[in-house]
Amino acid sequence: MVEPKKSCLLCNNKSECFKQLTDNELVIANSNRAEISYRKGEMIAKQGNFYTHILYLQSGMVKVYKELPDGSNLILSIFGVGSLIGLPFLFKNQILDYSVSALEDTTICSINRTTFEKLIQENGKFATEVVNQLNYCTIYNYDRLVSLTHKQLNGRFADTLLYLSRVVYKANPFILTLSRKDLAEYTGVSVMSIIRAIKDFKNDGVIDINGNKVQILNFNQLERISKTG
Amino acid sequence: MVEPKKSCLLCNNKSECFKQLTDNELVIANSNRAEISYRKGEMIAKQGNFYTHILYLQSGMVKVYKELPDGSNLILSIFGVGSLIGLPFLFKNQILDYSVSALEDTTICSINRTTFEKLIQENGKFATEVVNQLNYCTIYNYDRLVSLTHKQLNGRFADTLLYLSRVVYKANPFILTLSRKDLAEYTGVSVMSIIRAIKDFKNDGVIDINGNKVQILNFNQLERISKTG
């Protein structure tokens, strides 16, 4: 589904690095850009494909995940409005090594890869913001490594809930657009374990879940579970 | 221990990004630099400290690790000659969020942080190489997330051995400068489990260990264990 384009110059929705560009550079970026809409559940980019474009999330929400040989998945990250996807594959990497699919109806700006690379080389402020973005992800990945290897079920799921409320949905209560399977694939446990953890947290009054409406009732206790679990 | 400095201009040991600098820029970098030697086991940078310098590994080997509240550690990465350490904390992050210590006698070039940041803004090729370096780490971290969450003991330890031989020591056989505890903290398992895995691999003829001399006898089988474990 290709929608009518609006120029980057007029976009009031720019990511940090694009705010650093001159009008001239924005015109160039704009001419190397496509706008695409996806429905919830649709695949946006497939692991193993050639990597040709950076994706900018104009609206909606996506999951970035590794497809593993045994058929299971590991969700690496959940991205909301304003995120750039595919940065780790700039310059040297020809093949995309993860998949991206829509968790909600989503609009993507697809920006030519080489255009993006040229902007890094030619505009220091742009490069700086790209490095910032990459570093944010790296530090987040380090924290995830700790959470996923040194915490057990409840601690990990507490991390997942805090991440969803604070970073992904930026709300409480929030409407969960991830399935139990998604939660399991993000938390790195089985679906059964997620269901059990939800039940436990609900029984203990830490959270409330009705359908897909989730409310964190006790942030302090969730923090405590995150630390001790 | 501060040693006599040699100018960056004459250094034939530069990392990829410093190769991109002009002589003028190298002079500036050189005047914002210190060279420091560490003994095996010494702490080079401590988690929680203010972050003021990028470290460049001139000789030796270091581990970068998270110190966790329960007293255990998670080794995030092992760096050898030519590596830059601390890149993820450029620009926005005032506090170093991991520790660095020497696995062998090590010489470090300590480069002023703001100098490094200026070089990114002013030299597009330098910025490009920094992005490349960050991306290499990000992709490596994603693979580690998969290994640590979706493989069990033997598979993970196989990954550790392959990483040590191919990336860290670039040799086979190699002299292991990591303790069993280090191996456990890198593989994200208990020390007992590492010892058991070593025994199993040795019995199965996959590796041979005598003291700290390690030889991988069957790469194919180790790859297989990595995939199926």
Added chain:
DNA sequence: TTAAAATGGTGATTTATATCATCGAGTTGT
């Protein structure tokens, strides 16, 4: 020089979590 601490190792027990079997409710598609 001896004591203390760290490292490497073995076997038994415990525990967290995955797996399996099963079921009802809701959703999709023809």
Added chain:
DNA sequence: ACAACTCGATGATATAAATCACCATTTTAA
């Protein structure tokens, strides 16, 4: 409108790996 799926859920069982107790050897420190 009904079959076919998917999703959320429950309880019983199986299992990988941590923990614990213990010991030998080496290294470090007093």
